[in-house]
Amino acid sequence: MIFNSLMRLLASPEPPPALDLRLSVAVLLLEAARQDDSFDARERDMIEKLLTSRFGLSPQDCKGLIAAAEARAAQMTQLHGHTSQIAAEMPPQDRIQMIEMLWDVAYADGVLDPEEDLLIRRIAGLIYVSDRDRVLARQRALARRDQQAE
Numbered sequence: 598m599i600f601n602s603l604m605r606l607l608a609s610p611e612p613p614p615a616l617d618l619r620l621s622v623a624v625l626l627l628e629a630a631r632q633d634d635s636f637d638a639r640e641r642d643m644i645e646k647l648l649t650s651r652f653g654l655s656p657q658d659c660k661g662l663i664a665a666a667e668a669r670a671a672q673m674t675q676l677h678g679h680t681s682q683i684a685a686e687m688p689p690q691d692r693i694q695m696i697e698m699l700w701d702v703a704y705a706d707g708v709l710d711p712e713e714d715l716l717i718r719r720i721a722g723l724i725y726v727s728d729r730d731r732v733l734a735r736q737r738a739l740a741r742r743d744q745q746a747e
Contacts, residue, residue, distance in 0.1 A: 618686050619652050621679035622695060623666035625720060628676070629702045633710035643705035647698045680723035692724045696731050700738035 626647065630640040641663075649659045673679075683695060699720060703713040721731040 619662055620666055621682045623648055623662050624670050624679050626702050627666050627670050629699045629713055629716055632712040632716050637706055640702055640705045643702050647701060680720060684724045692726050693730045693734055696721050696726050697734035697738050700735045704738060704742050
C-alpha cells in the first residue's frame with residue numbers, strides 16, 4: 598500500500614506550481630492588515646499603493662494580485678511557504694524593504710496593534726532581517742507617515 602502511494606506520487610504529472618514572489622508579498626501585507634481584526638479602506642489603499650509601486654503593476658493587475666492573495670490567505674495555515682520564498686529570492690535590502698512595507702500597512706489606520714507588531718517581528722525573523730534593520734524600517738515608515746500628515 599505504501600509502495601503504491603509512493604509510485605502514484607512519483608508518477609504525478611507535475612509538481613505543484615511554485616509561488617509567485619509577488620503573491621507571497623501580497624499575502625504577508627494582507628496578513629499584517631488583518632492582525633487587528635479590521636481591514637479598512639486605508640489599509641487596502643496602502644497595500645495597493647505598495648504593490649503597484651514595488652512591482653510596477655497596473656491598477657487592474659494589482660486588484661487581481663490582491664484577489665489572488667486574499668484567496669491564498671483564506672486557505673493558509675502558516676506563513677512559512679511565503680516567508681521562505683521571500684528569504685530565498687529577495688536580496689537582503691529588498692527583505693528590509695518588505696519589512697518597511699509591512700510597517701506602512703500596520704500604521705495605515707493610524708494605530709499599531711500589538712498583534713501587528715508581533716507579526717512583523719515574526720516575519721522579520723523568518724526572512725532574516727535583523728532587529729536593528731527592522732527598527733530602522735519602522736522609523737522610516739513612521740517618518741514618512743508623519744511627513745504625509747503635515
